Amino acid sequence: MAFVWKIFRQCKPPFSQFGPFESATFADRNAMTGIRATCSTCGDVNLTINDVRLRLCVETDQGEFRFRCKKCDKVTVNQISGPTFDLLLSTGVECYEWHLPAELYETHEGPQISNDDVREFRNTLVDLAAFEAAIASIADDQT
Numbered sequence: 001m002a003f004v005w006k007i008f009r010q011c012k013p014p015f016s017q018f019g020p021f022e023s024a025t026f027a028d029r030n031a032m033t034g035i036r037a038t039c040s041t042c043g044d045v046n047l048t049i050n051d052v053r054l055r056l057c058v059e060t061d062q063g064e065f066r067f068r069c070k071k072c073d074k075v076t077v078n079q080i081s082g083p084t085f086d087l088l089l090s091t092g093v094e095c096y097e098w099h100l101p102a103e104l105y106e107t108h109e110g111p112q113i114s115n116d117d118v119r120e121f122r123n124t125l126v127d128l129a130a131f132e133a134a135i136a137s138i139a140d141d142q143t
Contacts, residue, residue: 034046034047034048035047035048035049035051035052035088035091035093037052037065037067037076037078038076039069039071039072039074039076040074040076041069041071041072041074042069042071042072045067045069045070045071047067047070049088049091049092049093049094051067051068051070052065052066052067052088052093052094053065053066053067053093053094053095053096054066054085054088054089054093054094054095054096055077055095055096055097055098056085056095056096056097056098057097057098057099057100058097058098058099059099059100060100062079063079063080063081063082063084063085064077064078064079064080065077065078065079065080065084065085065088066078
């Protein structure tokens, strides 16, 4: 995957996924470059490089293509192959890198949580007395 190193150097640090979609840095881009993508609601849509964002996962080198549909305003994210990622990057599409959540690397001990465990936990949260007893038992275990 030689293309990844070229892309990685050009990507920017992570940004807020839920922040503003438009940015002043994208305003000067060539709006004439056409990109055709598929919205899950509207079907094929025509976009410019200002409408599209690329994301690169630092740990897995997987690329994603992200856009907001101009018709329904829905955000669509699709994984794309390296050559497609490289092509979009070369046209001037903005690229950001992101990291997998740290929780994926935590070690887990004990048995797996079952559906019955989840139901019991929910019922404990609903029953205030049982919830207070559970909190008290946790506090006792830590002392």
